[in-house]
Amino acid sequence: MTPDRDPARLESSAPIFAALGDATRLKLVARLCQSGPQSIARLTRGTPLTRQGITKHLRVLADAGLVRGRRLGRESRWELEPQQLIVAHRYLDLISKRWDAALRRLQELVEEGSA
Amino acid sequence: MTPDRDPARLESSAPIFAALGDATRLKLVARLCQSGPQSIARLTRGTPLTRQGITKHLRVLADAGLVRGRRLGRESRWELEPQQLIVAHRYLDLISKRWDAALRRLQELVEEGSA
DNA sequence: TTAATATGCAACCATTGGGTTGCGTATGGT
DNA sequence: ACCATACGCAACCCAATGGTTGCATATTAA
Numbered sequence: 001m002t003p004d005r006d007p008a009r010l011e012s013s014a015p016i017f018a019a020l021g022d023a024t025r026l027k028l029v030a031r032l033c034q035s036g037p038q039s040i041a042r043l044t045r046g047t048p049l050t051r052q053g054i055t056k057h058l059r060v061l062a063d064a065g066l067v068r069g070r071r072l073g074r075e076s077r078w079e080l081e082p083q084q085l086i087v088a089h090r091y092l093d094l095i096s097k098r099w100d101a102a103l104r105r106l107q108e109l110v111e112e113g114s115a
Numbered sequence: 116m117t118p119d120r121d122p123a124r125l126e127s128s129a130p131i132f133a134a135l136g137d138a139t140r141l142k143l144v145a146r147l148c149q150s151g152p153q154s155i156a157r158l159t160r161g162t163p164l165t166r167q168g169i170t171k172h173l174r175v176l177a178d179a180g181l182v183r184g185r186r187l188g189r190e191s192r193w194e195l196e197p198q199q200l201i202v203a204h205r206y207l208d209l210i211s212k213r214w215d216a217a218l219r220r221l222q223e224l225v226e227e228g229s230a
Numbered sequence: 231t232t233a234a235t236a237t238g239c240a241a242c243c244a245t246t247g248g249g250t251t252g253c254g255t256a257t258g259g260t
Numbered sequence: 261a262c263c264a265t266a267c268g269c270a271a272c273c274c275a276a277t278g279g280t281t282g283c284a285t286a287t288t289a290a
Contacts, residue, residue: 014138021133022278023126033213041236051237053279060277074236074287085211092204098148099197137248156266166267168249175247189257189266 013091016084019064024049025057029080032067037079128206131199134179139164140172144195147182152194 020026028043040058044051058078061067066085069078135141143158155173159166173193176182181200184193 011138011141014136014141016136017132017141018136021129021131021136023129024278026126026129026132029210030213033210039236049278050280052239052281055238056278071237076237082211082215085207089204089207089211092200092207095144095148096197096200096204098145099195099200139248154266164248165250167251167269170268171248186267191267 013088015064016066016088019061019066020088022057022060024053025061028054028057028061029066032078032080037077039075039077041075043078128203130179131181131203134176134181135203137172137175139168140176143169143172143176144181147193147195152192154190154192156190158193 020029024047027047031043032038040051040055043058044054047054058067058069062069064084066081067078068081069076071077135144139162142162146158147153155166155170158173159169162169173182173184177184179199181196182193183196184191186192
């Protein structure tokens with residue numbers, strides 16, 4: 001375990017952030033979050049994009065492990081996959097904490113220097 | 116405030132995620148985090164990239180507000196900017212919580228349906 | 231059976247992105 | 261004064277991305 005000590009593990013968060021780094025995909029995530037699993041056609045409604053555009057974005061999210069889709073009859077239902085979100089979340093948590101620590105160290109140095 | 120209620124605010128997180136969505140930039144953030152403010156030349160050492168490459172990545176991070184640089188003598192010192200990290204962190208927090216809520220609702224529906 | 235719905239696949243296009251090289255310039259050290 | 265260091269700017273290149281259209285296919289409904 002101890003994923004917060006493994007730099008390689010940390011770098012693997014990049015694809016997750018990359019997948020979230022697009023306004024359209026963020027909206028998709030939000031919609032899947034708020035309204036639960038949906039078909040592509042339904043996800044397309046309300047966006048200025050083509051169904052194919054949405055499909056591509058869903059694939060990107062799926063490749064990052066943020067989302068999963070399976071065929072149900074003639075439609076394919078897509079839903080959120082929480083684990084990867086948690087990975088990203090933990091990464092930011094770690095960075096924030098490290099940054100806090102660095103800030104404190106810096107602060108101490110400054111105070112020492114001016115004392 | 117209540118940034119967690121403002122969809123427009125939420126979408127504005129996309130550039131932050133996009134900036135973090137690259138392995139090289141994640142490493143830069145980690146290095147700035149661990150070893151504090153550094154010059155471009157120093158940040159370049161240890162990477163297979165050119166100084167210009169690093170400079171470009173720093174600009175991307177800066178445009179996302181994650182990092183800030185200022186000229187000190189003949190070198191330019193770059194350091195982390197924590198607030199944007201917190202924004203991203205809060206976004207993931209929100210999504211996670213919404214997702215939890217959706218999961219619970221779904222769970223209830225399933226249980227009702229099979230009861 | 232026929233029509234409408236929901237999707238997948240492939241080609242294509244324009245733009246962005248990651249990365250380099252070359253060159254010019256300011257700063258620091260000797 | 262001179263040289264090395266640290267940097268910025270601009271041009272350039274190739275690959276990836278965001279987005280479209282056209283067409284083929286499976287499924288549901290009438």
